[in-house]
Amino acid sequence: MFRSSRSAFSISSRAQTQAKVRVSQPSFARPSTFISYPNSSRSISSTRSAASPRQPDTNWRAMAETDISKYLRQTHERVFECNRTWAAEQKAKNPDFFALLSEGQNPEYLWIGCSDSRIPAEQITGLEAGDVFVHRNIANLVCNTDLNVMSVITYAVQHLKVKHIVVCGHYGCGGVKAAMTPKDMGILNPWLRNIRDVYRLHENELDAIPDEDTRYERLVELNVIEQCRNVMKTASVQQSYAENRFPIVHAWVFGFRDGLLKDLKFDHEKVLKEIQKVYNLTG
Structure with missing residues (x-):
């Protein structure tokens, strides 16, 4: 990354x-x-x-x-x-391309991805200008204290009416690797602690993986899944889904070996029911 x-x-x-x-x-x-x-x-x-x-x-x-x-x-x-x-x-x-573009945006997707320069959302998905609203940060985190990502989600859901929210991580993520490294990272410490907390939540599963590279890739996947959960803890997402049946939250991972996206099969409805036992914000 x-x-x-x-x-x-x-x-x-x-x-x-x-x-x-x-x-x-x-x-x-x-x-x-x-x-x-x-x-x-x-x-x-x-x-x-x-x-x-x-x-x-x-x-x-x-x-x-x-x-x-x-x-x-x-x-x-x-x-x-x-x-x-x-x-x-x-x-x-299309001679009218920029005239149409200037009229406003109506994207179907909100993309929350890693800042890694090798993963441009539009190019790897074949989407065009106006198709995807993009937010990127180190290791594709969704932290409730980060007003940037919270504002992006709220705007995308309430005003742009996006139908899908994609959290996309990638194998070989430097942020995830850094979080697995027992070292003081200075100003990055508070940010990386969110990934270390993901490891803590799934410690038994991860420690049971003997191969370090495989364990690293699994943490990438688990981090994406946990960030999807964080997306679903927001009031704007819960309220919009209760009213409109969208947006749907997806967990994807990009692989450098073959350039393909992997769908982690995140079960939106099941996870929402689990989350709303504590995080129900639809009332």
Whole structure:
């Protein structure tokens, strides 16, 4: 989760120890670059999409200051180049696209996901602009003391009338991994404690898993399920469901190995009945 994908870029060379680059004209869908990294035997010739695999780290210490500045400028400018291309493509497909978009939003989904840069909600689900209302944070947590996520849920349910609320985690989550690490994480401690509490709630099940990686992946799943429970503890969700029979809450996990979403089969109605023994806010 804390690792980020690197955008395609170009930098100039001032010495043999600096990067040598041959750059083609950028395009939105597939900018193509040839990159040699300083002090590294690894070279990449790639045609990259927006969700391309992570490239090897650049040795920043071996780069001249002017090269770093140029890299930062080019990665900034590339976003606007991609934006112009995307806007042109949308207009070509539908001349009224932006006129319709400006009239307002009516999304079917609220997506609560991890901030990890490798998991863009719209791209992995095939949804379009206007289809999904998105909230993301470290390890896709839904904490009742977090006014951000509470406000997002309330707005999405009461005003946008979303039909589905998806809590989507992912295997390989750095936040979950950090929570399993017996180490002081500074300002992250209060946030990670929510995940550690999930471990405490399911301690017997998790401790019975001998393989550490399997235990880690199961904690990812259990964390998503517990956050779904937290969503259902909110007044806006309970009241809307009592009146409209929506939204339905879903627990999903994304896998990097195959790029597929896994439905954890969260039983919305069953869990709601269990929760409302203590958290009934429909009165």
